[in-house]
Amino acid sequence: MAATWRPVSGEATASFAASPGTAERPSGSARRAVLAQRCATVARLTRRSPLFGGARQLGFGAAAAAVTYGIGVLMGASIF
Numbered sequence: 001m002a003a004t005w006r007p008v009s010g011e012a013t014a015s016f017a018a019s020p021g022t023a024e025r026p027s028g029s030a031r032r033a034v035l036a037q038r039c040a041t042v043a044r045l046t047r048r049s050p051l052f053g054g055a056r057q058l059g060f061g062a063a064a065a066a067v068t069y070g071i072g073v074l075m076g077a078s079i080f
Contacts, residue, residue, distance in 0.1 A: 039057045040053065042057075
């Protein structure tokens with residue numbers, strides 16, 4: 001089963017399909033645009049600046065990536 005990408009409500013979500021390549025993955029710029037829009041929306045709801053919201057989101061993403069990488073290293077995972 002191969003992973004494919006299908007847009008759902010303006011965001012990219014992974015789904016599995018029986019045949020590979022049935023849907024195209026959104027471009028990096030499209031994903032960044034969706035993330036920027038989400039950050040701006042959250043910033044408006046919390047009454048903070050969009051720059052603060054974006055920086056906070058980037059910090060959460062970096063922390064999650066670091067934890068995931070660390071767990072992978074501890075388990076001996078390799079991408080090569």
